[in-house]
Amino acid sequence: MADSPLELVPMQPVDVQDETDKAMDRTANEMMVTPKGERGFIFWMIFASTLLVEMLSALDLTAVSTALPTIVERLHGSDFIWAGGAYTIASTAVLPLVGGLVSGFGRKWVLIGFVFCFAVGSVFCGTARSMKMLIVGRAIQGLGSGGSLSCTEIIFADMVPLPERGKFQGIGAAVWALACAVGPPIGGALAGSGAWRWLFYMNLPLCALAAIAICMFLRNVVPEGGVIDKINDMDWPGNCIIITSTVLVFLGLTWGGLRFSWTAPQVLVPIILGAIGIVVFFVAEKVWLHGRTVPAFLFTNRTTLSGYLGTFFHGVVSLTAIYYLPVYLQASKDASALHSGIDMFGLSFSIPLFAIFTGVSIEVFNIYRPQNYIGWICTLVGFVLLSLLTPKSGPAEYIGFQIPLGVGVGILWLGTQYPVLAPLPVSDNAYALAFFVFVRNFAQSWGIVVGGAILQNVLTQKLPTSLTSKLPKGRDYAYQLIPNIRDMHEPQKTEVRVAFSQGTQLIWRVMIGLSAAGLLTCLLMREEEMKTEVDETWAVTEQKKGKKDAEDVHEHAVV
Structure with missing residues (x-):
């Protein structure tokens, strides 16, 4: 079993003859596998570093989603969909490249580069004076967040075999629990006090701490080969196709019913071209590009396919719930940003607790199919319950319904x-996990944009004309209205609250259908034996790199 990216597989004995060989010997010792239960200091420091990176993304996701209505109001903006959509689209766009980047240039500096990118985006958002600047900052943050999370997934796969991953993922879920618990109240409190910019500034010390820890404890391992050759080996055609297609579809969905009617060429043409582009992307990956971005086993293994399909539907429904439940609470229940965060504790606490349960149960029973069936059934029931919420629903309902x-x-x-990785050789982990994170983020982008399009179109139809006549035409005004609802007079106030409730009800009903589709993906799933080893191919590469590092120690006196 592997301890860390530094302790992957046993290596051949090293003859110690001079200072260079001594350095090589130290490298070899650091990389030796230790028995189960004997993981050392380096392993836990690297593991803690990856958790810190995940904490960055989790806090940003949970805190910003709660504070977004207030942020949009303070910046006098209206494009609330793109404030969230730009983040997830950017985080998705970079993901197909991550597998190639970490395999070609090593895990360490690629991860540090993405953490730096996240910090730069946080600075842009914190200093934003307009919605355009905020959206640019969110896009830069998205690039950093998506790349960082994909890198940590790959590093974690280097460290721990799949069957043992449950308890460690349980620790990771506890980090998400902390973020989900404190993120919404922090976001609500800072937004309510007018200090929303600190939502982004507080990322900076965490980014610095993560980068320092990664520099200290994670050794960089770079395979042989020239930089130009590695860059040329990236799947640029495939990435261009999928990124362009995704943006086209999102543009059409965002404009539909707002700036243009759903039957207008400005809406239909981008959606149709984007849909065709997505189909062309998968065909090209299978026939022409031979799975450089989309792993070839996606087309040949039904269990892996079921895992990816389940990941897609889960990404859509999970982020839709996280983004639009605060909209219901703030618009239909008159909750402040702070109280909406507190009112989401039913969701915030149950998600990480049952993620921990899942990881432990998979490790104990060595099965994963029943957990996926149960997960989809509970998700389906949860959205059915949420679709019953109205402005008159009490705390027992709008908090209790979140739990399932x-x-x-x-x-x-x-x-x-687990169904994604179980059938595959461990040598495919890096690309399989990079594509796994890509699918998840790609789906989350759909969740934000589709949910926003549904809400906006319902509001356009249901809001009283006395109010809509005063609103800018062809603009996204949902988040612009929320902070002003409590100051409205009756009957307009009740009419607006009902309109928002009807909008979120329709979102939940659409999610019911997608959850049912997710449940059907389990029918493709087989129970496969999970591999007990880590990636030996990568370990061989690290052995070569260890020798090079030792030579650098001898020549430059730098570890």
Whole structure:
């Protein structure tokens, strides 16, 4: 079993003859596998570093989603969909490249580069004076977040075999629990006090701490080969096709019913071209590009396919719930940003708790199919219950109804990864996990944009004309209205609250259908034996790199 990226597989004995060989010997010793239960200091420091990176993304996701209505109001903006959509689209766009980047240039500096990118985006958002600047900052943050999370998934696979991953993912879920618990109240409190910019500034010391820890404890391992050759080996055609297609579809969905009617060429043409582009992408990956971005086993193994499909549907429904439940609470229940965060505790606590349960149960029973079935059934029930919420619903309903949904979403947060990896050789982990994170983020982009399009179109139809006549035409005004609802006079106030409730009800009904589709993906799933080893191919590469590092120690006196 592997301890860390530094302790992957046993290496051949090293003859110690001079200072260079001594350095090589130290490298070899650091990389030796230790028995189960004997993981050392380096392993835990690297593991803690990856958890810190995940904490960055989790806090940003949970805190910003709660504070977004206030942020949009303070910046006098209206494009609330793109404030969230730009983040997830950017985080998705970079993901197909991550597998090639970490395999060609090593895990360490690629991860540090993405953490730096996240910090730069946080600075842009914190200093934003307009919605355009905020959206640019969120896009830069998305690049950093998506790349960082994909890198940590790959590093974690280097460290721990699949059957043992449950308890460690349980620790990771506890980190998400902390973020989900403190993120919404922090976001609400800072937004309510007018200090929303600190939502982004607080990322900076965490980014610095993560980068320092990674520099200190994670050794860089770079395979042989020239930089130009590695760059040329990236799947640029495939990435261009999928990124362009995704943006086209999102543009059409965002404009539909707002700036243009759903039958207008400005809406239909981008959606149709984007849909065709997505189909062309998968065909090209299978026939022409031979799985450089989309792993070839996606087309040949039904269990892996079921895992990826489940990951897609889970990504859509999970982020839709996280983004639009605060909209219901703030618009239909008159909750402040702070109280909406507190009112989401039913979801915030149940997700990580049942993610921990899933990881432990998979390790104990060595099965993953039942957990996926249970997760989808709970998710389906949760959205059915949410679709019953109205402006008159009490706390027992709008908090209690979150729990079944949180149970299902939490189970699937980890559960869909096991059918992806179980049938595959461990040498495919890096690309399989990079594509796994890509699918998840790609789906989350759909969740934000589709949910926003549904809400906006319902509001356009249901809001009283006395109010819509005063609103800018062809603009996204949902988040612009929320902070002003409590100051409205009756009957307009009740009419607006009902309109928002009807909008979120329709979102939940659409999610019911997608959850049912997710449940059907389990029918493709087989129970495969999970591999007990780590990636030996990568370990051989690290052995070569260890020799090079030792030579650098001898020549430059730098470890």
